Amino acid sequence: MIEAYHKDDRVKRMQRRRNQDVCTESCDNAIAGAGTPNEPGYCERLPLRLESHHALRLCDESKRRMKTCNDDFSVEQDEARNAFATLLGDTSDGALIKRLGNKHASSVSRDEMDALIKILSTIFFPTTWSDDKMELDFKWTDLRGWPSCMGDYTERAHGGPMIRMCAFNFSGAQKDGPVNRFAMDRLSTILHELVHAYLDHYACRCAPNPRSYDEDVEQFKGHGRAWQRIACSVEENALSLVGLELDLTRFESIQTSWDGIMYWPTQEELKRWRLKSA
Numbered sequence: 493m494i495e496a497y498h499k500d501d502r503v504k505r506m507q508r509r510r511n512q513d514v515c516t517e518s519c520d521n522a523i524a525g526a527g528t529p530n531e532p533g534y535c536e537r538l539p540l541r542l543e544s545h546h547a548l549r550l551c552d553e554s555k556r557r558m559k560t561c562n563d564d565f566s567v568e569q570d571e572a573r574n575a576f577a578t579l580l581g582d583t584s585d586g587a588l589i590k591r592l593g594n595k596h597a598s599s600v601s602r603d604e605m606d607a608l609i610k611i612l613s614t615i616f617f618p619t620t621w622s623d624d625k626m627e628l629d630f631k632w633t634d635l636r637g638w639p640s641c642m643g644d645y646t647e648r649a650h651g652g653p654m655i656r657m658c659a660f661n662f663s664g665a666q667k668d669g670p671v672n673r674f675a676m677d678r679l680s681t682i683l684h685e686l687v688h689a690y691l692d693h694y695a696c697r698c699a700p701n702p703r704s705y706d707e708d709v710e711q712f713k714g715h716g717r718a719w720q721r722i723a724c725s726v727e728e729n730a731l732s733l734v735g736l737e738l739d740l741t742r743f744e745s746i747q748t749s750w751d752g753i754m755y756w757p758t759q760e761e762l763k764r765w766r767l768k769s770a
């Protein structure tokens with residue numbers, strides 16, 4: 493797709509753009525509900541379905557869910573927040589967050605990472621009973637050959653869904669907070685990969701249109717417009733949701749994926765991303 497796009501000359505590209513129809517599928521509908529039940533104009537929130545929503549509608553939905561005030565948290569979300577607070581508050585020698593903050597985190601088991609991922613996913617990407625769920629696998633992997641890589645996400649169509657992380661690498665982007673920078677690094681990496689997972693699960697792959705999968709999700713090797721927007725929302729809400737200022741290395745994601753650019757972001761978009769290097 494990338495090659496084909498760049499092989500076209502400019503005239504052909506413009507022609508192709510004009511011929512592209514905006515998607516007419518209902519996947520472009522807003523996911524949020526509107527109005528008051530039993531009153532005219534009321535519509536219920538759409539249930540999340542696998543590969544069924546335009547990526548930018550998912551950005552709106554995840555932003556809305558993260559900003560929702562405390563009263564609107566589900567029981568499940570509240571339980572996850574309490575569980576996370578308990579983990580943060582555990583000062584015993586074998587505490588999970590302490591071990592996650594060791595320079596090498598390999599003493600944290602796969603089951604413990606699974607549980608941590610589940611907790612963070614429930615807090616930041618809550619689902620309702622009618623939504624399809626994200627079922628993620630986790631594996632530690634050795635990425636010491638790629639020292640700047642903390643982890644990666646394997647898509648559903650390519651043997652996933654799975655988050656893999658390296659217990660030895662760290663980004664150097666995080667500062668010490670209520671937990672040390674190595675733990676901050678790994679918690680931020682989980683959230684970084686969860687944004688990939690969320691889009692992989694729920695974003696539709698409609699035929700080319702101005703808000704298509706390849707432009708909004710896939711460019712910059714998966715760190716396109718939709719990923720940037722959701723990652724921004726995670727960073728903006730992390731302090732109120734989990735008490736930590738997380739850094740999802742958004743700038744570095746673009747920097748290291750520069751050869752994966754297919755469409756230039758607009759100036760307005762760039763301003764909204766508030767990119768900064770660590």
Ligand SMILES: [Zn+2]
Nearest residue numbers: 684688715745
């Ligand atoms: Zn990434």
Ligand SMILES: [Zn+2]
Nearest residue numbers: 515519696698
């Ligand atoms: Zn679509």
